[in-house]
Amino acid sequence: MTALDRAGRVVIVGTGVAGATAAQGLRGGGFTGTITLVGDEAEAPYRRPVLSKDLLAGKTDIVRAGLKPVAYWAEQHIDLRVGETVIDIDPSARTVALGDGGVLGYDALVLATGGRPRMLPGVSSPRVHHLRRHADVPALRGRLREGSSLLVIGGGLIGSEVASTARELGCAVTVLEAADRPLARLVPAPVGAALAGLHREAGVDLHTGVALAGVEAGPDTVTAIAVDGRRWRADAAVVAIGTVPNTELGARAGAAIDNGIVVDELLRTTVDGVFAIGDVASVPNTVLGGRYRGEHWNTAQDHGTAVARSLLGAGSPFDVVPWAWSNQFGRGIQVAGWPEADDELLVRGSIDERDFTALCRRDGRIVGAITMGRPKDTRTARMLIGRGGVVAAEALLDPHTDLAALAS
Ligand SMILES: Cc1cc2nc3c(=O)[nH]c(=O)nc-3n(C[C@H](O)[C@H](O)[C@H](O)COP(=O)(O)OP(=O)(O)OC[C@H]3O[C@@H](n4cnc5c(N)ncnc54)[C@H](O)[C@@H]3O)c2cc1C
Structure with missing residues (x-):
């Protein structure tokens, strides 16, 4: 597909952070055509991670958890349709069918359907x-x-x-x-x-x-x-035994599926005019090779930004090193890259004292990191991971080594 006509029609399925960010990115990038953002949840786009944290604890509510004030979507001329399910896609006619019997035509379709609990x-x-x-x-x-x-x-x-x-x-x-x-x-x-x-x-x-x-x-x-x-x-x-990606719509459109909807580095599926982003997308791993499917907020958000650029003809290969955070028992934990159980662990600080940066090394390369109490190190570790170079253990373990200097 060539770059979308700036006055064209984009349908985005899924009002999670990936879909919502794509809509924002299109408008922010000067797209003047119609954007229809369709989601089967009743709420306007909201921050899903608070569900298990402050929202479950009763410390916030769905209004404060909104990604944007509800009026924002109309102000941006984004046709937000909540409580609406997309039930089918006809990629040759370039239409999607809605659960209420409606049909929407598109020039580009973005599948941001996320996942559901196993x-x-x-x-x-x-x-x-x-x-x-x-x-x-x-x-x-x-x-x-x-x-x-x-x-x-x-x-x-x-x-x-x-x-x-x-x-x-x-x-x-x-x-x-x-x-x-x-x-x-x-x-x-x-x-x-x-x-x-x-x-x-x-x-x-x-x-x-x-x-x-x-x-x-x-x-x-x-x-x-x-x-x-x-x-x-x-x-x-x-x-809470994991998430299953909502690939069914992609499959109905004829897109390749492999632990998620398969996309290339510009987030295009194997079907012309159809893109996939967020938790549902299986993206090329430009750092380590192979593919991966993230299940993290920031990755989904980065996909949304990237697909908007891709649609506007200004895309570049998606190469963002993923990271996620979690808050548990009063502690913040951050995980970057692609750590695995068998990686060699190089620890700066102390795991016992819960103040550490643990770098995961595989075949001489830093491929992942976990930090507790050291959020700044997460950013640096992502740079180290993205650079893909071999780093000596001695340098990493030396508490006097400035990680940021090493990464740059
Ligand atoms: C309880 C919880 C806590 C989390 N905490 C963290 C955290 O601390 N840190 C972190 O990094 N990540 C966290 N995550 C993960 C993060 O929220 C997800 O990675 C992110 O929300 C994925 O965004 P998405 O837009 O790809 O998908 P989703 O947020 O799943 O949005 C997809 C949307 O599409 C809708 N949809 C699906 N099919 C259709 C259809 N056919 N028609 C219309 N709509 C459809 C879905 O109902 C949903 O609204 C958490 C997730 C959960 C559930």
Whole structure:
């Protein structure tokens, strides 16, 4: 597809940060045509990460969590359609079909459909919760009363944050994690061990290495049963065992799917005129090779900015090193790049004292980093990762080495 006519028609599916940022980027980049931003949630675009943090804790509300004041979208002549589902795409006619029977024509279509929670098969009960949307919050929040008990199934980012918020609200919390540590997909073992310490100090009953046989929900309680026969019972449960990308629309349009909708470095799918961004997109990894699908706020936002440029004919290969943050038990944790469990870990500071920068080295290259209490180092580590060079361990471990100078 050549650059979009500046007075053309763009349809964006998904009102998450990726879709909303794409719409803003188009207007900011001088696009004067029609932008239709369609989302099946009832709310105007909002900051999803607060769902497990301040919003669940009751410290903020959906208005304050908005990405922009609600009036912004109309002021920018962005046709925001909430509570509307796109159910089909006809890429040859360049139209999308809406759940209410409407049809929208497009010159360019951006799929920013995000993901949904992975479900435990056969488990359905009002006492078993998931957390992805604002609409999921009120029922879960209603369970988190002082003295009530909560089972958190999955010790990843969302499970750990829900556990943290539930403890803050005075609930008895049990976390069941299949791996040998929390956040196992994101951080290597020593850091995971430190996070396990954080959970336990906060009074969480954390069980790792749990192979679940099933979850039984009764009228008043939920029971998780392990294959070794152990059982845990609580008033309610949250299942947080990962995210499934919403690739179905892309597949209907005929786009290639491979753990997400496959895009090239300009975020174009394999179907002419159709782009994919955010949690649903599988993008080329221009630093390490291969592909990856981020599930992080900043990556989705960066995709939104990049696709707008791409549409306007000013795109450049997407090469941003991803990073994410998490707040748990009063601590801020940041993860950059693509760390893996087997990476060699070079630690500046002290993991035990929870003040550290842990750089992950693979084949002599820095490929990832985890920081706690050192947000500035995250930025520097991303530069080191993006540069892709070989850095001597001695230099990295020397506390006198200025990381920023090394990165530049
Ligand atoms: C509870 C929670 C806490 C998080 N905390 C953090 C954090 O601390 N740090 C961090 O980096 N990341 C965090 N994340 C992840 C971050 O929020 C996501 O990476 C980001 O929201 C992805 O944005 P997106 O726009 O790609 O997708 P989404 O935000 O998922 O938005 C996609 C939208 O598309 C809609 N949609 C899907 N299909 C259709 C359709 N057919 N028609 C119409 N609309 C459709 C969806 O309903 C949704 O509204 C958290 C996520 C959750 C759920």
